Amino acid sequence: MTNPAPSNILPGLGFRQRFPLLALILERFLLSIVLLFAVSIVIFGGLEALPGDFATTYLGQSATPQAVANIREDLGLNRPITTRYVEWLGNAVQGDFGTSWASKNSVSEQIGKRLGNSLFLAGFAAVISVPLAVGLGMLSVHFRNRLPDKIINVISLAAISLPEFFVGYLLILFFAVKFGVATFPATVYDSMGFVERLKAIALPTATLVLVVLAHMMRMTRAAILSVMSSAYMETAELKGLGAFRSIVKHAAPNALAPIINVIALTLAYLVVGVVVVEVVFVYPGMGQYMVDAVTVRDMPVVQACGLIFAAVYIFLNMTADILAIIANPRLRHPR
Numbered sequence: 001m002t003n004p005a006p007s008n009i010l011p012g013l014g015f016r017q018r019f020p021l022l023a024l025i026l027e028r029f030l031l032s033i034v035l036l037f038a039v040s041i042v043i044f045g046g047l048e049a050l051p052g053d054f055a056t057t058y059l060g061q062s063a064t065p066q067a068v069a070n071i072r073e074d075l076g077l078n079r080p081i082t083t084r085y086v087e088w089l090g091n092a093v094q095g096d097f098g099t100s101w102a103s104k105n106s107v108s109e110q111i112g113k114r115l116g117n118s119l120f121l122a123g124f125a126a127v128i129s130v131p132l133a134v135g136l137g138m139l140s141v142h143f144r145n146r147l148p149d150k151i152i153n154v155i156s157l158a159a160i161s162l163p164e165f166f167v168g169y170l171l172i173l174f175f176a177v178k179f180g181v182a183t184f185p186a187t188v189y190d191s192m193g194f195v196e197r198l199k200a201i202a203l204p205t206a207t208l209v210l211v212v213l214a215h216m217m218r219m220t221r222a223a224i225l226s227v228m229s230s231a232y233m234e235t236a237e238l239k240g241l242g243a244f245r246s247i248v249k250h251a252a253p254n255a256l257a258p259i260i261n262v263i264a265l266t267l268a269y270l271v272v273g274v275v276v277v278e279v280v281f282v283y284p285g286m287g288q289y290m291v292d293a294v295t296v297r298d299m300p301v302v303q304a305c306g307l308i309f310a311a312v313y314i315f316l317n318m319t320a321d322i323l324a325i326i327a328n329p330r331l332r333h334p335r
Helices: 011-018 020-049 054-062 065-074 081-093 107-142 147-161 164-178 194-200 202-228 231-238 243-254 256-272 274-280 286-295 299-326
Strands: none
Touching (some): 020 081, 020 299, 081 299, 107 147, 107 256, 107 274, 107 299, 147 202, 164 202, 194 202, 202 256, 202 274, 256 299, 274 286, 286 299
16 A cells, blocks of 8 residues: 655645745735734734823823723723724724724724825835935946945945934925925825925925935945856856946846845835824824824824834835745746
8 A cells, every 4th residue: 555645645845845936925925914913912912001091191180080980981991901902903904993082083084094195205205216226226336446336335324324303304404494495394185286295295205215215225236246246247247248237237137136125125114114204394194193193192093003004014025025036036937
């Protein structure tokens, strides 16, 4: 009697051997779901563990024990934390984040308006910073250890050393206060035209671009330099290809996986890191909405914003991993 084939005993292993690319993608997706679930527990539990509560902050000097107890009962804060977490997570999965304790408005509706503003700001910053960073990275490699490369490196190091709020305040001081060529605060509204909206977000966009450009450019430069030492790059040079053409045609495509990873992480930072920039420029986005909610301890808003920021960050990291997997020729064409 013959033993069954290993693939019949371990179908999971057989699937991984037959479809390694698809198996890795599914693995990254499942890990992202588990990570997001873990983050939701941390967000909910961490906010619950903070000292004080909304009732005391909301009532102020009139916060008598009975009044505080009444508000806590109205908000359901007297129920077990596990019950409230399961209910909150179940509603959040369906897109319902409850009602704001402070304004009594739907959190989902408010986030829908604010999230669009944040994504517009982050997206426009990405449209400028990503191609500029990749281009400067290739240019820096082309002029490696020469004056243009040194100038780019010095400027990028200086930009990395400056925090977002400092860069933002400098731009406000020079372009809005002294020269008067930019708008402050960066106010946008629904009926605003596209060109007017771009003018309104000029300073916050410039701040985000300056903050992420240097890091993305340096990582692009490092990725291309690691490929430049390969044997096929020497072969390309021996065939008579120009230095910059060999970088564009051979080095950059083979450094695609790390470059994609850097770009995706930068996009994640642009979405999540807009909090500071939105506060500095009084921009009506998710970051400003969350900070306003923190000041009055409006927990449904803070929890919703935290979960959405975490979901965007995890999703973009997952996308970076999947694109890096797809860009790997050994996984696309297994033997």
